[in-house]
Amino acid sequence: MKLKRMLVATAVAVSVATPALAELVVPSLVYRTGAYGPNGIPYADGYADYFALLNERDGGIGGEMVNLIECETAYNTEKGVECFEATKDLGSLVYQPLSTGITYQLIPKATAADIPILSMGYGRTSAANGKVFSHIFNFPGNYWSAASAVINHILDMEGGDIKGKKVALVYHNSAYGKEPIRTLEELAKKHGFELSLLPVDHPGQEQKSQWLQIRREKPDYVTMWGWGVMNQVAIQEAANIRFPMENFIGVWWS
Structure with a gap:
């Protein structure tokens, strides 16, 4: 529920700030290149296809189109941080780093920027303690x-x-x-x-x-x-x- 409230609040803030060009900005940190590209490409394609489906079939989410901003990390921590810095001020709603190393680096940065992180089955395990880590959600397992x-x-x-x-x-x-x-x-x-x-x-x-x-x-x-x-x-x-x-x-x- 806390994550849902956080995402809704962020989406409302974005729509109020830019009523004429309202859209939901979702950065996509991907790794299509590098040694782990064969693992990263299917996820990146599926993630992009799903949001394309929502835009074309449903007109986005809640009447707002989704702007998926893809940024290549090559599964490299420094590049992942660069992607965050390049997109955090664009009204970004949520990040999925797709790397434990990147997740560790983004936890304090995303918390300071008041942007949630989803780290599904990866990342910093102790972040499951929401009293200490308010902006990271690592489900369903760690x-x-x-x-x-x-x-x-x-x-x-x-x-x-x-x-x-x-x-x-x-x-x-x-x-x-x-x-x-x-x-x-x-x-x-x-x-x-x-x-x-x-x-x-x-x-x-x-x-x-x-x-x-x-x-x-x-x-x-x-x-x-x-x-x-x-x-x-x-x-x-x-x-x-x-x-x-x-x-x-x-x-x-x-």
């Missing part, structure tokens, strides 16, 4: 709950006892990939399993050393916070060392 779900699944597979088991986290070496670490560390203390951390540098094509370490240390389970080409490379490397796929568990972006 990376802490994802880490808990992974361990709960392993507990189910092991009959409720994973003391002494080994769990490896293969993660994208970025703000996104690091989000579950503290939760997994706390769960390791609680349940008595051994956690190993294996970062993979952008964009994720080089993983030989990580999977050689997995072959040496023989973890019982591997969980992965991957993105883009990192995912397919990890699956191939896991197959190369004959790691049991039923024990290889990925977060939703993997």
